[in-house]
Amino acid sequence: xxxxxxxxxxxxxxxxxxxxxxxxxxxxxxxxxxxxxxxxxxxxxxxxxxxxxxxxxxxxxxxxxxxxxxxxxxxxxxxxxxxxxxxxxxxxxxxxxxxxxxxxxxxxxxxxxxx
Amino acid sequence: xxxxxxxxxxxxxxxxxxxxxxxxxxxxxxxxxxxxxxxxxxxxxxxxxxxxxxxxxxxxxxxxxxxxxxxxxxxxxxxxxxxxxxxxxxxxxxxxxxxxxxxxxxxxxx
Numbered sequence: 001x002x003x004x005x006x007x008x009x010x011x012x013x014x015x016x017x018x019x020x021x022x023x024x025x026x027x028x029x030x031x032x033x034x035x036x037x038x039x040x041x042x043x044x045x046x047x048x049x050x051x052x053x054x055x056x057x058x059x060x061x062x063x064x065x066x067x068x069x070x071x072x073x074x075x076x077x078x079x080x081x082x083x084x085x086x087x088x089x090x091x092x093x094x095x096x097x098x099x100x101x102x103x104x105x106x107x108x109x110x111x112x113x114x115x
Numbered sequence: 116x117x118x119x120x121x122x123x124x125x126x127x128x129x130x131x132x133x134x135x136x137x138x139x140x141x142x143x144x145x146x147x148x149x150x151x152x153x154x155x156x157x158x159x160x161x162x163x164x165x166x167x168x169x170x171x172x173x174x175x176x177x178x179x180x181x182x183x184x185x186x187x188x189x190x191x192x193x194x195x196x197x198x199x200x201x202x203x204x205x206x207x208x209x210x211x212x213x214x215x216x217x218x219x220x221x222x223x224x225x
Contacts, residue, residue: 043216046214
């Protein structure tokens with residue numbers, strides 16, 4: 001199978017601090033990973049596409065300096081929410097494409113609460 | 116711009132019923148389409164993936180169909196169980212990106 005691990009599952013941080021979320025593909029290599037945000041009772045909105053060894057591609061309206069993405073290896077992508085504010089509170093989910101299959105596996109998500 | 120609509124938004128059925136969830140998309144130039152299940156506060160679990168050249172896929176009590184030309188997909192759940200209660204999301208893949216609908220929130224009552 002294809003397993004994606006996301007950590008932490010939940011985090012509470014103070015306004016103005018930064019939070020890092022990790023997304024790991026456990027049993028496959030992923031040249032591409034994706035980061036989504038989901039507000040309550042809403043669908044998933046793609047934030048950015050993370051490419052191993054190169055810069056991430058951000059969707060329109062997503063601040064790249066606020067949501068820093070690093071994809072340093074074929075099994076790990078990280079999303080850092082910098083200078084977090086209460087409006088950044090949301091459910092963040094990553095996914096990975098098992099290279100060549102175009103079948104996407106999702107992590108279990110991270111609930112971020114900024115107080 | 117691809118837009119995905121899922122109908123109904125919510126559905127409540129008694130245990131044992133067969134049911135159909137609908138998904139429509141505006142741009143038929145898709146690579147494939149996936150159906151996912153999301154439990155409250157959790158990530159997504161992939162249920163079925165249909166390639167653009169396929170008409171349907173089956174897994175256990177689930178059957179998904181795809182009519183690319185008309186921009187429609189359906190997810191059929193046979194003999195529903197309380198454990199099927201979740202939100203079901205369809206997502207066509209276009210340009211390397213999954214585009215999600217709002218989902219159908221299913222409740223199966225014992």
